[in-house]
Amino acid sequence: MPELPEVETTMQGLIPHLSGTIIQEVIIRQPQLRWTIPPNLNELLALQKITKLSRRGKYLLIHLEHGTLIIHLGMSGSLQIVQASKTSTRHDHVDIILSDNKVLRYNDPRRFGAMLIAGIDPFQHPLLKHLGPEPMETDFSGDYLKKVAHKRRVAIKSFIMNSKVVTGVGNIYAAEALFLAKIHPLTEAQNLSQSQYDALAQAIKQVLQSAITQGGTTLRDFVNSDGKPGYFSQKLQVYGRAGLPCNSCGAVLHSIVIGQRSTVFCAQCQH
DNA sequence: ACGAAGCCCTGCAAGC
DNA sequence: TGCTTGCAGGGCTTCG
Numbered sequence: 068m069p070e071l072p073e074v075e076t077t078m079q080g081l082i083p084h085l086s087g088t089i090i091q092e093v094i095i096r097q098p099q100l101r102w103t104i105p106p107n108l109n110e111l112l113a114l115q116k117i118t119k120l121s122r123r124g125k126y127l128l129i130h131l132e133h134g135t136l137i138i139h140l141g142m143s144g145s146l147q148i149v150q151a152s153k154t155s156t157r158h159d160h161v162d163i164i165l166s167d168n169k170v171l172r173y174n175d176p177r178r179f180g181a182m183l184i185a186g187i188d189p190f191q192h193p194l195l196k197h198l199g200p201e202p203m204e205t206d207f208s209g210d211y212l213k214k215v216a217h218k219r220r221v222a223i224k225s226f227i228m229n230s231k232v233v234t235g236v237g238n239i240y241a242a243e244a245l246f247l248a249k250i251h252p253l254t255e256a257q258n259l260s261q262s263q264y265d266a267l268a269q270a271i272k273q274v275l276q277s278a279i280t281q282g283g284t285t286l287r288d289f290v291n292s293d294g295k296p297g298y299f300s301q302k303l304q305v306y307g308r309a310g311l312p313c314n315s316c317g318a319v320l321h322s323i324v325i326g327q328r329s330t331v332f333c334a335q336c337q338h
Numbered sequence: 339a340c341g342a343a344g345c346c347c348t349g350c351a352a353g354c
Numbered sequence: 355t356g357c358t359t360g361c362a363g364g365g366c367t368t369c370g
Contacts, residue, residue: 068363142363177347179364221341230365
């Protein structure tokens with residue numbers, strides 16, 4: 068499923084195809100995503116020039132002359148640049164037809180994704196307005212986490228998956244970062260020491276950066292914008308490895324449920 | 339204000 | 355083999 072690294076990889080892959088391009092037409096085959104796609108999306112986007120692309124958490128932002136297209140890939144969404152002649156298949160919900168006979172095609176089997184319109188300043192949009200810091204930026208740090216965690220009794224794993232605390236850390240990388248920082252996922256957020264938070268912030272940055280460098284994790288249905296899979300999945304230490312031996316100590320990895328999310332960890336290494 | 343649960347949806351795997 | 359059932363998952367929304 069697309070996590071932050073996949074969104075970043077997708078954006079980087081799309082930039083050369085989209086920057087400066089003028090949108091010709093938008094075809095919506097299935098408007099029922101996480102939220103219904105605005106019915107007048109075509110009227111809003113047609114003949115507008117794409118000025119730049121950016122990312123906020125897992126939200127991909129396509130900046131236009133008179134507004135912003137917000138895209139979220141949910142857990143099974145993908146974007147690809149295809150030739151206009153290529154026949155659409157099942158779950159190809161939206162085509163954004165570009166000027167040079169190319170199409171930006173949105174596919175999302177589970178339809179947990181979203182495609183919405185915001186103004187010129189997308190950060191005023193309700194979905195983006197209250198997001199926490201970007202994990203890769205310098206304002207996200209152990210100091211910041213320790214401060215925000217004051218009197219918070221929620222499990223640390225849920226805490227770092229809360230988009231108001233930090234945006235874009237999903238289930239896979241939360242588990243990986245906690246393993247790397249040697250922190251038990253059920254620890255109450257308020258009980259982590261400063262040095263643990265320093266290690267955790269560092270670990271989050273490291274796992275995300277590593278995945279971005281690798282080109283994004285490939286799981287079930289993610290394909291990056293070139294149609295090539297990423298290769299990070301083989302590096303995962305705990306996610307999807309319940310019952311298998313810990314790569315560090317050899318103990319059998321445990322699987323528990325935290326906040327309705329499966330969580331794999333090493334009881335030996337993580338305290 | 340905080341934390342837990344609910345919800346949207348399809349593909350896949352396991353069980354019968 | 356084919357059907358049924360259960361589960362996974364992002365993250366906003368609702369409930370307590």
